[in-house]
Amino acid sequence: MDITIAIFITLVGAATPILIAALGELVVEKAGVLNLGVEGMMLVGAIAGFAAQFYTGNPYLALLAGAFAGAATSMIFGFLTLSLSANQTATGLALTIFGTGFSALAGAPFSARPIELMRPLFPAELATHPMWRVLFGYSAPVYFSFFMVFAIWYFLKKTRAGLILRAVGENDLSAHSIGYSVKGVRYAAVMFGGAMAGIAGACFPLLLTPQWAERMTAGRGWIAVALVVFASWKPFRLLAGAYLFGLVMTMELYAKAGGGPLSIIPSELWAALPYLATIVVLVLISLRRDASTNAPACLGKPFLPSN
Amino acid sequence: MQFRLEKRQEPSQLMVYATPVAAVLLTMIVGAIIFSLIGYDGIGAVREIFLTPLTNSYKWQDLGIKAAPLIIIGVGLSIAYRANVWNIGAEGQYVMGGLAGTWVALATYGMTGPWILPLMILAGVVGGALYAAIPAFFKVRLNVNEILTSLMLTYASVQLIYYLIRAPWKDPMGMGFPQTRLFSEAARLPTVIPGTIVHLGVPIAILVAFVAWFIMSRSVFGYQMKVVGAAPHAARYGGFSESKTIWLAMLVSGGLAGLAGILEVAGPFQRMVPGFPTNYGFTAIIVAFLGRLNPLGVIFAGVVMAITFVGGEVAQTTIGLPNAATGIFQAMVLFFLLAGDILVRYRLRRVSSIPASGAA
Numbered sequence: 318m319d320i321t322i323a324i325f326i327t328l329v330g331a332a333t334p335i336l337i338a339a340l341g342e343l344v345v346e347k348a349g350v351l352n353l354g355v356e357g358m359m360l361v362g363a364i365a366g367f368a369a370q371f372y373t374g375n376p377y378l379a380l381l382a383g384a385f386a387g388a389a390t391s392m393i394f395g396f397l398t399l400s401l402s403a404n405q406t407a408t409g410l411a412l413t414i415f416g417t418g419f420s421a422l423a424g425a426p427f428s429a430r431p432i433e434l435m436r437p438l439f440p441a442e443l444a445t446h447p448m449w450r451v452l453f454g455y456s457a458p459v460y461f462s463f464f465m466v467f468a469i470w471y472f473l474k475k476t477r478a479g480l481i482l483r484a485v486g487e488n489d490l491s492a493h494s495i496g497y498s499v500k501g502v503r504y505a506a507v508m509f510g511g512a513m514a515g516i517a518g519a520c521f522p523l524l525l526t527p528q529w530a531e532r533m534t535a536g537r538g539w540i541a542v543a544l545v546v547f548a549s550w551k552p553f554r555l556l557a558g559a560y561l562f563g564l565v566m567t568m569e570l571y572a573k574a575g576g577g578p579l580s581i582i583p584s585e586l587w588a589a590l591p592y593l594a595t596i597v598v599l600v601l602i603s604l605r606r607d608a609s610t611n612a613p614a615c616l617g618k619p620f621l622p623s624n
Numbered sequence: 625m626q627f628r629l630e631k632r633q634e635p636s637q638l639m640v641y642a643t644p645v646a647a648v649l650l651t652m653i654v655g656a657i658i659f660s661l662i663g664y665d666g667i668g669a670v671r672e673i674f675l676t677p678l679t680n681s682y683k684w685q686d687l688g689i690k691a692a693p694l695i696i697i698g699v700g701l702s703i704a705y706r707a708n709v710w711n712i713g714a715e716g717q718y719v720m721g722g723l724a725g726t727w728v729a730l731a732t733y734g735m736t737g738p739w740i741l742p743l744m745i746l747a748g749v750v751g752g753a754l755y756a757a758i759p760a761f762f763k764v765r766l767n768v769n770e771i772l773t774s775l776m777l778t779y780a781s782v783q784l785i786y787y788l789i790r791a792p793w794k795d796p797m798g799m800g801f802p803q804t805r806l807f808s809e810a811a812r813l814p815t816v817i818p819g820t821i822v823h824l825g826v827p828i829a830i831l832v833a834f835v836a837w838f839i840m841s842r843s844v845f846g847y848q849m850k851v852v853g854a855a856p857h858a859a860r861y862g863g864f865s866e867s868k869t870i871w872l873a874m875l876v877s878g879g880l881a882g883l884a885g886i887l888e889v890a891g892p893f894q895r896m897v898p899g900f901p902t903n904y905g906f907t908a909i910i911v912a913f914l915g916r917l918n919p920l921g922v923i924f925a926g927v928v929m930a931i932t933f934v935g936g937e938v939a940q941t942t943i944g945l946p947n948a949a950t951g952i953f954q955a956m957v958l959f960f961l962l963a964g965d966i967l968v969r970y971r972l973r974r975v976s977s978i979p980a981s982g983a984a
Contacts (some may be wrong), residue, residue, distance in 0.1 A: 353771065393959065396963075397959065397962050397963055401962075401963050401965075401966045402966060403962035403963060403965055403966070404962060404965070406710055406771070407909075407913060407958070407962055408959075408962050410712065410909055410958075411910075411955050411958040411959055411962065412955075414906065414909075414910070414951060414954060414955040414958065415951070415952060415955035415956070415959070417948075417951055418948050418949070418950070418951025418952040418954070418955055419948075419951075419952055420948075421946070421947075421948030421951065422946050422948040422949055422951075422952060425946045425948065531948075535779075536775075536776075536779050539772065539775055539776070540776075542772065543772045543776070546769065546772070583787050583791070585783040585784070585786045585787035585790070586783070586787070588783045588786075589779065589780040589783035589784070592776040592777070592779040592780045593776070593780055595772065595776045596758075596762075596768075596772075596773050596776050596777070599762075599768050599769065599772060599773060600762055600766060600768055603762075603766040603767055603768045604766065
């Protein structure tokens with residue numbers, strides 16, 4: 318019983334940052350922009366969050382710092398791809414290379430200096446019984462991620478602003494000719510995606526390992542990008558996907574801790590499993606007949622109204 | 625006074641070649657300013673990273689052996705990117721090439737003969753190409769995004785190294801270190817200039833670039849890659865198969881990454897170690913772009929990136945600049961290059977205060 322609950326709590330911790338980053342990327346892609354720099358923005362968010370927690374000890378400020386840092390980093394991508402119509406694939410990759418280098422440079426002075434993990438949102442009295450812990454035992458980003466699943470679904474489906482954002486992603490030229498600012502909407506979406514990636518990055522030192530480590534996001538940003546495809550650009554499917562991956566990563570942690578039957582398989586295979594699972598999932602999803610029909614029509618294409 | 629971007633009739637050839645140079649120069653200027661602002665010796669950093677490797681002749685050997693893998697991988701990627709095939713997993717294919725060659729070296733351990741090294745190199749090329757065949761297969765058959773699959777395979781390949789050198793391939797005399805034994809003499813790459821560390825990989829890299837340039841500019845294969853990349857519809861009319869292009873682009877870029885991997889393991893490393901993945905596969909992406917996806921340009925770009933690697937190490941010891949700074953400079957080069965690209969397709973025009981009508 319207790320071990321099941323412990324596993325579940327680890328699972329939530331592993332799934333939350335992926336979910337938050339993927340939700341941000343979903344909105345970006347819905348606006349027709351493919352930002353492959355999620356991993357880089359997460360790393361910048363991670364070091365910003367770490368530093369803020371280190372100096373202030375206030376995890377909410379740390380999350381905010383992560384969001385600002387991620388949004389600021391995303392504006393490099395926004396300027397290059399939206400204002401200068403640079404190639405989105407290449408710019409996203411450059412952003413990841415930049416974020417990796419920047420976070421390593423900024424993080425160097427913090428190595429081997431632990432911070433405090435973020436505490437659960439609700440008072441401990443609420444979470445005394447194991448069953449209640451499953452509901453009330455988490456810190457704020459977990460509840461934030463659930464709230465955002467619903468909020469983004471509502472925004473895209475039910476609001477006028479969401480409709481405009483989708484229109485920009487589906488047919489930028491029409492949206493432009495009706496008088497909507499394609500660039501403006503895309504800048505806003507990219508900035509939102511950056512802020513979400515930054516928060517997701519800050520979750521790593523705040524929720525998972527309270528020490529700075531270079532490349533501590535370990536490819537989770539790329540998994541988040543893959544999840545958006547897996548989820549066919551639908552927020553609730555993203556929730557399911559993130560928890561599926563959380564489960565794979567949780568099994569890895571338990572296998573490494575020497576947990577019974579799981580440790581028969583070499584730990585390196587467990588470590589490789591999330592990445593291999595991503596490939597399997599992408600392959601499976603592509604077998605479905607409607608696989609790519611849900612992709613925003615303008616995804617990844619530069620907006621060139623004068624042609 | 626306002627400026628407006630105006631589309632050029634033809635992409636500017638001058639700008640195609642001027643922007644990479646401008647990108648490097650701008651990186652040096654802006655890099656010096658940024659690093660000064662965050663409290664480092666900015667001018668010193670730029671001097672050590674970009675100039676010392678060139679002015680200090682002791683560093684030239686280092687430049688050669690660091691540029692070689694970057695050029696070999698960069699040439700392969702430039703061919704793939706020309707064809708609009710986004711192989712991002714060169715680092716993984718480099719690792720698999722290194723592992724395949726290591727397997728041959730360990731299987732032939734203690735043997736002698738001139739056939740061992742060629743066999744290792746062949747294994748390396750095949751290993752890299754086979755690893756790239758996975759994303760190629762899924763892309764062609766199921767239209768699965770090759771960016772994500774090739775990248776995920778990179779993460780998996782690193783774990784495969786860790787497993788192999790921890791258990792089955794571990795050096796029995798290695799005092800517990802996770803690494804293979806040192807290759808026997810016949811499995812080590814010879815040096816080409818006596819008394820230096822410049823190994824056979826350096827001339828191979830230059831040869832690869834020239835052969836690739838010749839093929840890309842003179843053969844049907846090269847033409848097919850470019851047409852499918854630039855105008856897929858026209859290519860279909862012309863009878864060029866898109867699937868075949870994807871296969872070729874992936875196998876060539878993967879095979880070359882594998883070649884770089886085996887040359888690296890048989891040359892500088894001479895054994896498989898956990899630190900074998902050195903990010904050459906990712907840096908080669910910058911090299912391919914900086915070289916304008918032209919194999920000869922890749923030689924220039926490979927040397928520039930090698931300069932930043934060597935210079936980064938210099939700056940670490942002389943002015944205490946963290947090694948991560950190298951990555952920032954490399955990313956800045958790519959940022960400026962991508963930003964400058966707009967000048968290839970557009971020109972800046974000064975316009976009067978009355979907005980031009982009918983622009984949309």
